[in-house]
Amino acid sequence: MNEITLHLIDREGQSxxxxxxxxxxxxxxxxxxxxxLPVLGECGGMAMCAxxxxxxxxxxxxxxxxxxxxxMLDQAFFVKSNSRLGCQIQLVATIxxxxxxxxxxxx
Numbered sequence: 001m002n003e004i005t006l007h008l009i010d011r012e013g014q015s016x017x018x019x020x021x022x023x024x025x026x027x028x029x030x031x032x033x034x035x036x037l038p039v040l041g042e043c044g045g046m047a048m049c050a051x052x053x054x055x056x057x058x059x060x061x062x063x064x065x066x067x068x069x070x071x072m073l074d075q076a077f078f079v080k081s082n083s084r085l086g087c088q089i090q091l092v093a094t095i096x097x098x099x100x101x102x103x104x105x106x107x
Contacts, residue, residue, distance in 0.1 A: 004096040009057065010037060011102050020091045028054065028100065029086035039102065045087035050076035052086035053103035060098035062089060078104045 002023050008016045020031040029052035032039040040051035047068040053076055056062060062084065065073075069088045073079050083103065089095065 004091055004093060006031070006091075006095065006097070007058075007099040008032065008035075008037065008054075009099070009101040011104060022091050022093055024091075026091045027087050028052070028089040028091070031091060032086060032102075037102070038105075039086060041087060043087075047072050047085055047088055050085060051105075053078070054084055054086050054089075054100040055080055055103060056082045056084055056098065057101050058097070058099040060095055062095065062098075076103075 003019055003021055006018045006020065008018055010016065016035065016037065018031055018035055020026055027045060029039055029041045029045055033041060042051045043049040050072050066088065069085050072085060073083055
């Protein structure tokens with residue numbers, strides 16, 4: 001499988017279906033930018049800004065969070081138990097069909 005489909009709910013509650021390649025080392029933040037969704041990703045995917053924070057809305061199992069991701073989420077706004085950084089979610093076959101929601105923008 002070289003493509004996966006993800007579902008993303010934007011800040012206005014509109015649902016988007018995103019298709020992304022699994023063979024290009026892309027992450028969710030980058031895929032959102034391809035679809036021109038309002039994800040800043042100010043740090044370029046280095047887990048240093050939380051402007052790509054999303055909430056996992058499905059029962060999909062994601063890889064364990066890195067220390068860098070956990071540290072950044074400790075400093076972010078609007079963090080929930082299902083918060084993740086989109087830049088740290090690689091497009092891999094095991095997350096096919098997952099649903100995410102964009103977190104509110106920072107204050």
